[in-house]
Amino acid sequence: MKQYQLMPLPYAAEALEPVISRATIGFHHGKHLAAYVSNLNALLPGTAWEGLTLEETVCQATGGVLNNAGQVLNHELYFGQFAPPRADNMPAGTLAEALVRDFGSVEAFMAEFRQQGLTLFGSGWVWLSADSTGKLVITQEAAAANPIQRGLHPLLTFDVWEHAYYLDYQNRRADHLAALWQIVDWEAVGRRMAGGRQ
Ligand code: MN
Helix, strand or coil: CCCCCCCCCCCCCCCCCCCCCHHHHHHHHHHHHHHHHHHHHHHCCCCCCCCCCHHHHHHHCCHHHHHHHHHHHHHHHHHCCECCCCCCCCCCHHHHHHHHHHHCCHHHHHHHHHHHHHHCCCCEEEEEEECCCCCEEEEEEECCCCHHHHCCEEEEEEECCHHHCHHHHCCCHHHHHHHHHHHECHHHHHHHHCCCCC
């Protein structure tokens, strides 16, 4: 039976500093995500969801399998969308045009996304997704939920579980969210908008 593997990071563990420290990456990827992968592999055998893709599992499973599969998918999208910091890091091309079309401006999109991340109560994720018509939407998802569960195609996500930022920012979630714009790999987000998962 298929065993899920811990995704390799597409950058060095210190590459996102100072926005996300090497220590946070070490715990978040090397401990938290690794535990979700391990839990999923332990829980799946013998269930009705063996043999499904990760996305299908997130849409169909329940209980512990759903929680761990959701966290694996969410974190693969999260860690796959970053690149070393750039102060002038902004989207371009088709992606920028779609953000202007649906939010008024790139800056308005960023302000709304950050606000949704800031006001999400408890542990969860804020997402930018495309709906079935290609319109871009922001949603808050609690715990391990993913927008594919409501028929959306996820493009970008910020993890607002405290384990994502507490070592570096303690309670300052707003500062963490503001800093993340420096490390978003907009080309990766654009590839997702064009239809790919990564
Ligand atoms: Mn996380």
